Amino acid sequence: MTIDKKNISIVIADDHPMLLRGLFEQLVENGYSVVGQADNGMKALELILTLKPALVLLDIEMPLLNAFEVFKMAKDKLTETKFVLLSYHKEKEYVLQAKSLKINAYLLKDDSFFTIEQCIHAVMNNEEFFSPYFKDSLLRNTNDKLRQFSQLTGSEITILKRIAQNKSSKTIAEELGVSIRTIDSHRTNIIKKIGLSKETNTLTNWALLNKKAISEL
Incomplete structure (x- = not known):
């Protein structure tokens, strides 16, 4: 036009x-x-x-x-x-x-x-x-990353934002008033949905790398 x-x-x-x-x-x-x-x-x-x-x-x-x-x-x-x-x-x-x-x-x-x-x-x-x-x-x-974000639930986004702030599962559990086991379960689900490897700190490293975008979810 x-x-x-x-x-x-x-x-x-x-x-x-x-x-x-x-x-x-x-x-x-x-x-x-x-x-x-x-x-x-x-x-x-x-x-x-x-x-x-x-x-x-x-x-x-x-x-x-x-x-x-x-x-x-x-x-x-x-x-x-x-x-x-x-x-x-x-x-x-x-x-x-x-x-x-x-x-x-x-x-x-x-x-x-x-x-x-x-x-x-x-x-x-x-x-x-x-x-x-x-x-x-x-x-x-x-665009692929945004599609991955869209698969996350509200609880998973809340936890992901805290992971992007480099907070431990223990700290996140205390802040949200839930068990560490619950946080770890959410972390596992996030890893599956985003398609990351299960190696130690993979999710944390990925979240820190994408911190700016995650903060806007």
């Missing part, structure tokens, strides 16, 4: 002044309507809720609130703004976290403006978009 650039209201947020100015100038020069700029997460959230832009380009790591926190708070207010994350982070854990929250897009800050335009077009057509840097195999692997 063809999109009129002038009708796409955009808020941009980045705590690096030069990057913020450069992105603003590129968007304006290419016919987009930038209605607000923010240099921290709290201001970005205020602009999103006040201006209700069609789209926000949001740096992941900012003062006061990070992009994931801004996204969750904005969605709690039922905003229809579409979110595009901007980051230098190329680790799969960040992609998994973005996908688990169903954020519309994830770009790298060294992507070209042509890629940014491709992303805007895709997102405004209700499609997700991830930087070309991320190979299809990584995105498929990330």
Whole structure:
């Protein structure tokens, strides 16, 4: 579907002044309507809720609130703004976290403006978009992980979150008021559903590696 650039209201947020100015100038020069700029997460959230832009380009790591926190708070207010994350982070854990929250897009800050335009077009057509840097195999692997998460029960997710905080079965059992045997039984079920080996500490190591995504379940 063809999109009129002038009708796409955009808020941009980045705590690096030069990057913020450069992105603003590129968007304006290419016919987009930038209605607000923010240099921290709290201001970005205020602009999103006040201006209700069609789209926000949001740096992941900012003062006061990070992009994931801004996204969750904005969605709690039922905003229809579409979110595009901007980051230098190329680790799969960040992609998994973005996908688990169903954020519309994830770009790298060294992507070209042509890629940014491709992303805007895709997102405004209700499609997700991830930087070309991320190979299809990584995105498929990330989707597989999300499907694995979807198989877990509420109790298993509660326990998995605590495992991702590197807590022992004994500590988790005390916090939840259940027996260690119950926790170990849940751990066994989680291992089966996720498809991990039964070796000692395999689940803990996996949970620590995917801590960011697990915290958002």
